[in-house]
Amino acid sequence: MLVKQRSIISGNVTEIMDFTNPIPIQENIIYNPYGRKGTISSKETQEEKEEKQKNNRLKTLKRNTTAFWRLYNCNANKHKDKDKFLTLTFRTLPDSIKECDRQLSNFFKRLMRYISRKIEYQGIRELQLENDRQGNHYHIIIYNMPYVKHSELLKLWCVGNPFMDSSDGKLSGVNIKAIDDGMNDITSYLTSYLLKEIIENDFLEGHKIIIQSKNLLKPVKINYHAKKYEPQIDEIKKALSFIDNKITYYRLK
Numbered sequence: 001m002l003v004k005q006r007s008i009i010s011g012n013v014t015e016i017m018d019f020t021n022p023i024p025i026q027e028n029i030i031y032n033p034y035g036r037k038g039t040i041s042s043k044e045t046q047e048e049k050e051e052k053q054k055n056n057r058l059k060t061l062k063r064n065t066t067a068f069w070r071l072y073n074c075n076a077n078k079h080k081d082k083d084k085f086l087t088l089t090f091r092t093l094p095d096s097i098k099e100c101d102r103q104l105s106n107f108f109k110r111l112m113r114y115i116s117r118k119i120e121y122q123g124i125r126e127l128q129l130e131n132d133r134q135g136n137h138y139h140i141i142i143y144n145m146p147y148v149k150h151s152e153l154l155k156l157w158c159v160g161n162p163f164m165d166s167s168d169g170k171l172s173g174v175n176i177k178a179i180d181d182g183m184n185d186i187t188s189y190l191t192s193y194l195l196k197e198i199i200e201n202d203f204l205e206g207h208k209i210i211i212q213s214k215n216l217l218k219p220v221k222i223n224y225h226a227k228k229y230e231p232q233i234d235e236i237k238k239a240l241s242f243i244d245n246k247i248t249y250y251r252l253k
Contacts, residue, residue: 005224010073074217082178089137122212
């Protein structure tokens, strides 16, 4: 099937893409029998392989960043409570990202019990370094959380968290603010700086960059087809033209 135009509706933002050369959508996907990374050419050097992997990772990160902001546009300002921007850090780094995620999950469970409701959220991981050890901390947008005192949030994050030692009586690791006027004030940080940080460090390889709850509204994608595309053997080479396809992009709000 050929697609001439695509619309993606994310809340009150509509993106329209016009393709100079209609792009094909495969109905029968042939999976790579050699696995996700494919095969390595005998003529490919180790440096070329690493550069290719880095470029592929950069493309994936850019797609994830676009998906993040589309998801935000779908869910922003839909509750009477103001959206919140929450940052959680560790005093002592866990041994693995899996353990970081477990502590985050425990925090959400304690928070939902405290406010007596399920929460809707999306977030991004960021590298956290400490004494030659590396882990991550979290930047999270919460959509339906009522006002909670900062002192209570500190207790919910620290109490029962073995990586937030509070034996000295000091609770830390939580920063929160209401999002009053969209995300313009932190957009550059979460997109450019964070993207660069992750590219230069491979600590997140094999882990999802974006974390999110399952109860969020998702963007709506609409494809406008040009015609039914049934390629013939002598037409397959024409697919190479899609590599340099020119796209006219519109963003309506």
